[in-house]
Amino acid sequence: MIEDYKITAADWEPLDFDTEDAEKIVAKNRTFLGDVVFRFSRKTSALIGIALIVLLCIFAFVGPYFSPYSFDTQSLEFANLPPRMKAAEVNGNYYYLSPNLKVIALSDDGVVKSTLTKQSEDGINKRMVFVDEDQEITVDYQTIPAVILSAENESQIARTKNIWNSKYLLGTDGLGRDMLTRLMFGTRISMIVAFIATFVNMTIGMIYGGISAYAGGMTDIIMMRIVDIISTIPLTLYVILIMVLMEDGFLSIIVALSSVYWVSMARVVRGQITVLKNSEFVLAARTIGSNSTTILFRHLLPNAMGPILVTATMLVPSAIFMEAFLGFIGLGISPPMASLGTMANDALQGLRTAPYQLFLPAAVICLIMFAFNFVGDGLRDALDPKMKK
Amino acid sequence: MLEVKELTKHFPVKGKRGRVVHAVDGINFKLRKGETLGLVGESGCGKSTLARTIIRIYEPTSGQVFLKGQDISGLSVRELKPIRKLMQMIFQDPYSSLNARMTIRDIIAEPLRAHKICHTKAEENELVFEMLDMVGLGTEHALRYAHEFSGGQRQRIGIARALILRPELVICDEPISALDVSIQAQIVNLLKKFQEDLNLTYLFIAHDLSMVRYVSDKVGVMYLGHLVELCEAEEIYNNPLHPYTKGLLGSVPIPSPRLARQKKKSEIEGDIPSPISPPSGCRFHTRCKYATERCKAEAPKWQEVTTNHFVACHLHD
Ligand SMILES: Nc1ncnc2c1ncn2[C@@H]1O[C@H](COP(=O)(O)OP(=O)(O)OP(=O)(O)O)[C@@H](O)[C@H]1O
Ligand SMILES: [Mg+2]
Numbered sequence: 132m133i134e135d136y137k138i139t140a141a142d143w144e145p146l147d148f149d150t151e152d153a154e155k156i157v158a159k160n161r162t163f164l165g166d167v168v169f170r171f172s173r174k175t176s177a178l179i180g181i182a183l184i185v186l187l188c189i190f191a192f193v194g195p196y197f198s199p200y201s202f203d204t205q206s207l208e209f210a211n212l213p214p215r216m217k218a219a220e221v222n223g224n225y226y227y228l229s230p231n232l233k234v235i236a237l238s239d240d241g242v243v244k245s246t247l248t249k250q251s252e253d254g255i256n257k258r259m260v261f262v263d264e265d266q267e268i269t270v271d272y273q274t275i276p277a278v279i280l281s282a283e284n285e286s287q288i289a290r291t292k293n294i295w296n297s298k299y300l301l302g303t304d305g306l307g308r309d310m311l312t313r314l315m316f317g318t319r320i321s322m323i324v325a326f327i328a329t330f331v332n333m334t335i336g337m338i339y340g341g342i343s344a345y346a347g348g349m350t351d352i353i354m355m356r357i358v359d360i361i362s363t364i365p366l367t368l369y370v371i372l373i374m375v376l377m378e379d380g381f382l383s384i385i386v387a388l389s390s391v392y393w394v395s396m397a398r399v400v401r402g403q404i405t406v407l408k409n410s411e412f413v414l415a416a417r418t419i420g421s422n423s424t425t426i427l428f429r430h431l432l433p434n435a436m437g438p439i440l441v442t443a444t445m446l447v448p449s450a451i452f453m454e455a456f457l458g459f460i461g462l463g464i465s466p467p468m469a470s471l472g473t474m475a476n477d478a479l480q481g482l483r484t485a486p487y488q489l490f491l492p493a494a495v496i497c498l499i500m501f502a503f504n505f506v507g508d509g510l511r512d513a514l515d516p517k518m519k520k
Numbered sequence: 521m522l523e524v525k526e527l528t529k530h531f532p533v534k535g536k537r538g539r540v541v542h543a544v545d546g547i548n549f550k551l552r553k554g555e556t557l558g559l560v561g562e563s564g565c566g567k568s569t570l571a572r573t574i575i576r577i578y579e580p581t582s583g584q585v586f587l588k589g590q591d592i593s594g595l596s597v598r599e600l601k602p603i604r605k606l607m608q609m610i611f612q613d614p615y616s617s618l619n620a621r622m623t624i625r626d627i628i629a630e631p632l633r634a635h636k637i638c639h640t641k642a643e644e645n646e647l648v649f650e651m652l653d654m655v656g657l658g659t660e661h662a663l664r665y666a667h668e669f670s671g672g673q674r675q676r677i678g679i680a681r682a683l684i685l686r687p688e689l690v691i692c693d694e695p696i697s698a699l700d701v702s703i704q705a706q707i708v709n710l711l712k713k714f715q716e717d718l719n720l721t722y723l724f725i726a727h728d729l730s731m732v733r734y735v736s737d738k739v740g741v742m743y744l745g746h747l748v749e750l751c752e753a754e755e756i757y758n759n760p761l762h763p764y765t766k767g768l769l770g771s772v773p774i775p776s777p778r779l780a781r782q783k784k785k786s787e788i789e790g791d792i793p794s795p796i797s798p799p800s801g802c803r804f805h806t807r808c809k810y811a812t813e814r815c816k817a818e819a820p821k822w823q824e825v826t827t828n829h830f831v832a833c834h835l836h837d
Contacts, residue, residue, distance in 0.1 A: 411617035414577050415681065420604035421634040429630075433621040 170513040177509020183502035187495075191318035200309040202316040203467040208246040209235070209299070210307040211485045218294045219279035221268055225294065228279050230484040234261045234268055242298045304474070304488055305481050308467075317469040318495055324381070324470070325450040328388035332450075333443045335389070336396025341427060343397070344404035355401065362394045370453060374462040384463060388450050399442045403435035437514035444507035448500040455496050471496050521721050522551040522574070522689055527583035527593075529566075529573045533796055542795050543569040545745040546583070548822060549830075551738070553688070556715065556722040558736030558753065560729055560768065562792055566745045567725045568612070571691045574723070575609050576600060587689065605635060607689040608682035613698055614674035618666035624677055625662040628652065631685045651680045655710065672703035676710065683714060691723045696731065708735055729768055733757060738828075741765045744795055744803045747822070751829035761831045763808050802834065810835055 171177055195201075211229060218225040218237050225237040226247070236244040247261035247268065257273040258280075269280040271288075278288045296302055301310040343354040370387045377383035407413060408431060416426050432439075451471075457463045458472020466473065471492040478488035527547045530540035543566040551557050559567050572578045574585050576592070585593045592603050608631075611617035618627055628648045629638075638644035649659045655676040666674055675695060682690055692711065696704040712735060714720055726732045732739055733753055740750040741764060749762040760766045790807040793799055799806050805815040812834070820832045 411611040411613055412619045414572070415609070415611060415617055415678075416619075416630065417577060418575050418604065418607075418609045419631045419634050419681070419685075420601045421630060425630075425634065429622070430619050434619065 167510075167513045171509050174509045174512060176505045177513075180502045180505030180509065183498060184506065187318060187499060187502065188322070191315055191322055194315040195312065195319070198309065198312040198315065200312045202308070202313050202469050204308060204312075206303075206307045208233075208307065209243055209303050210305055211481055211488075212243060212296055212299055212303045212307075213485060213487055214296050214300060214302040214310075216294055216296055217291050219288075219291050221279065222266055224263065224266070225292075226263070226268055226279055228270060228277060230276065232259065232270065232272060232277055234263075234270060234279070236263050237294060239294075240297055243296070301491055302485070302487055304477060305485070310488065310491055313469040313474060314471075314491055314495060317471045317474050317492060318499070320381070320464055320468065320470040321451050321454055321472070321496075321499070324384055324388065324454045325447050327385050328392065328450040328454075329443055329446045331385070331389035332391075332393040332396055332446055333439065335393035336442075337400050337432065337439065339393065340397035340400030340402075341404055341432065344401040345408060345423070345427060345431070347405075347408075351401075351405075355398075358394050358397055361391075366391045367453070367456070370457065371460075371462060374457060379462065379465040381464060381468075384454060384457060387457075388453055392446055392450065396439070396442055396446070399438055400435060403438055404431050407431050407434050437510075441507055441511045441514060444503055444510055448503040448507075451496065451499050451503075455492075521553040521555075521588060522723070523586040524549050524574065525584045525586070527570070527573060527585060528581045529569050529578055530581045531569075539796055542745045542798050544573060545798075546822075547747050549740060549747065549750055551689075551721060551723065553721050554715070554719050555737045556724050556735055558732030558739045559723065559725045559742060560727060560732055560739065561742035563727060564792060564795070565742045566795070567727075567742055568693050570742070571609065571693050571723065571725055575607055575691055601635075605685045606687055607691065608685065608687040610675075610678050610682050610690060610692045610695045612694040614671045614678060615698075617678050618674055620665065620667055623663050623665060624652070624657075624669075627666065627677060628680045628684055631681060635685065637685075647684060651684045654683075654714075655680045670703075671699050672707060675699060675703075675707055679707075679710065679714075683718070686718065687720070689721045689723070691725075693725045694727065695724075697727065704731070711735070729757075741768065744793065744798055746803055746832065747830075748804065748833065749829075749831045751831075755829055759829075761825060761829070761836050762804075762833050763810055763835070764804050802832075 211231075212227075212235070216227040216237065218227050225239055227235045227237055227243070229235065234247045236247060238244060247263050250260045250262045250267070252259045257271065259270045259272065261268045261270065271278050271280050280288060299309050299311070301314065304310055304313065339354065339358075343351045346354075370391055373387040373390065374383060377386065413426060413430050416430055421429075454463065454470060455472035455475065458470045458474075459476045461473075461476055463472050463476075464470040474492040475489055475496075478485070478492070482489055524547055527544060529544040531543055533539040533541060545566075547570060549557065559570070561567055569578065573580050576595075580593050583593065584591050587603060587606060590603075592600065595603065622630075625645070625648050628651055629644050632638050632644055632647060638647065645662075648662065652659050652662060657673060657676055657680070661669070661673075666677065669677065675698075678695075695711070696707050699707060708731065711722070711724075715722060722735070724732065724735055729739070736753045738750065739753050739756045741748050741756070741762065743764050749756065749760070749765045756765060757769065760769055793803070793806055799816075801817050802808070802811070802815040802820050805811040808815065814834055818834070820834045820837075822830060822832045823837075824830050825836050
């Protein structure tokens with residue numbers, strides 16, 4: 132076989148370029164930002180976090196425009212309505228018996244119509260009679276929970292069926308305000324407070340930490356001891372004291388939150404800058420004769436931005452939690468404006484009969500915290516050059 | 521061009537009051553325009569510290585630095601700014617010496633901006649592109665970031681940044697030790713070409729003698745913060761006087777097994793002592809084969825043994 136083979140002139144022709152190209156290592160040159168985005172987008176939890184944040188923002192900032200109610204629209208007769216009501220059927224009409232023994236007429240698709248007036252009460256048999264147009268509804272409150280009796284047979288309990296509340300989708304609070312709308316406004320306030328507080332903290336922390344690290348020496352030591360002292364005071368206590376001193380309201384809560392959390396940011400920034408300022412490119416900038424502003428803003432801060440951003444993302448959930456906590460202990464946004472914390476606080480009075488009023492804001496708080504923590508984690512991994520694959 | 525007199529730099533030791541690292545101790549040398557002084561010594565002997573103290577990244581503890589006859593060691597940051605145009609530095613690590621968040625154009629234009637040399641963007645671009653061309657990089661790279669380049673290319677960018685102000689003195693702190701051997705020669709040749717074209721004066725730091733021989737007119741040998749020997753480049757290879765220099769020459773790898781076998785075994789033994797508490801007298805006596813009682817007690821003087829051949833050793837008093 133081998134001897135038979137004749138080498139022809141064609142064998143000496145150069146090969147096509149295709150075969151050579153196949154050898155090339157395929158690697159795209161990505162910018163730093165492109166790299167970060169790429170690594171970030173490969174982390175599912177981070178993407179879920181981003182999606183959640185976007186949804187929450189839409190919910191909080193766009194949602195209120197689609198709601199027929201405002202945060203302070205109240206109708207007292209429909210107070211404490213849950214999102215899903217146990218409706219009793221009497222002669223084809225549906226009635227909801229609230230835990231405080233009010234009877235509310237419903238349409239069969241769940242729209243609350245009106246609260247019925249009480250006609251008479253039989254204290255001995257523990258019965259009450261309500262009227263709706265031409266029919267009587269009898270409530271028996273001998274047992275707990277009370278029940279609506281069937282129309283044909285006075286000794287029988289009416290058939291019940293669970294209906295979604297379609298006028299107030301997530302029910303109403305103790306003053307008959309729509310929970311869904313208040314939740315939107317509450318989320319909005321909480322997010323705005325958290326964003327502003329984070330931004331202010333970031334700015335203060337960056338300036339403070341930047342100066343401390345850049346100046347170095349004694350200045351650095353003194354500035355960092357001040358930070359140490361501030362951080363030994365329990366922040367919660369400190370914020371509460373500030374809130375007590377100032378009037379309730381949006382501004383004071385921002386001031387309170389902003390004056391506290393910059394401490395951790397200042398530490399992060401200082402750590403970063405201290406390392407960076409001895410790196411050769413900064414020394415190079417100094418031998419070139421660049422001034423301090425250039426060095427700080429062109430060299431140091433952009434290179435320290437990664438950890439700063441991660442810390443900032445982690446600051447958002449703690450600010451939200453702090454705001455909610457303040458609202459919960461009654462030191463937050465002044466009523467009737469809602470924040471997630473004040474909503475949770477309002478819910479406490481009716482906790483036994485209307486637990487959903489606490490669960491809903493708590494759930495939203497949880498969602499926000501999860502989302503920001505996921506994103507923060509994802510950012511940290513994406514910005515860490517050691518993770519580069 | 522450059523004269524260094526009794527230059528000393530001590531670093532305080534953290535946590536121990538009053539104790540210092542004797543990084544650089546009483547260094548004297550003169551460098552004429554257009555010359556290259558090669559500076560060699562083991563790692564940690566204070567070469568970088570000397571370079572950085574000359575260029576005033578560090579404040580000198582004592583001593584003086586004269587640049588073109590002017591004492592620059594006491595100048596404030598503001599007074600120093602015009603001086604910066606005269607002397608520049610090329611750094612050791614091509615990776616950490618370029619800001620990863622800046623494009624090549626911005627990196628090379630930074631000196632121009634710092635000294636407000638260009639009034640328009642176009643002027644600036646022209647100078648930058650010219651410089652890129654001179655160091656052998658295409659102008660199409662100008663808008664890329666440093667991490668897209670190889671070590672050798674990065675070092676070229678560093679050279680471009682240092683030379684764009686047309687300085688007269690360039691301090692090269694081990695500019696090639698982080699590069700591949702094949703690229704080292706390219707960079708050294710580039711530096712030599714610039715020296716001829718722009719009449720530059722180099723202070724060239726390296727830790728092995730073989731490369732220094734190729735680039736330098738004069739060679740200085742440092743040991744533990746002291747300059748122990750200084751002379752013409754050829755002289756130091758033909759007639760090394762200080763025992764430490766002899767040891768260093770012995771540790772230069774020889775590219776021929778036959779010659780290597782003939783070579784006398786004269787490597788220096790033992791570890792480098794701590795610069796925090798350096799040995800008394802001659803700092804090299806702990807590792808010197810010829811050490812006497814006098815070496816332990818008395819520090820040798822820095823003296824000119826033959827013309828232009830300085831040494832600090834009791835053997836050559
Ligand atoms: N900023 C500093 N603070 C304290 N000590 C320092 C500082 N810089 C250098 N030193 C010390 O000074 C001594 C000399 O260091 P230097 O970097 O000048 O050595 P080198 O000769 O350049 O070494 P290499 O060849 O590894 O670059 C070392 O002991 C080092 O620990
Ligand atoms: Mg060094």
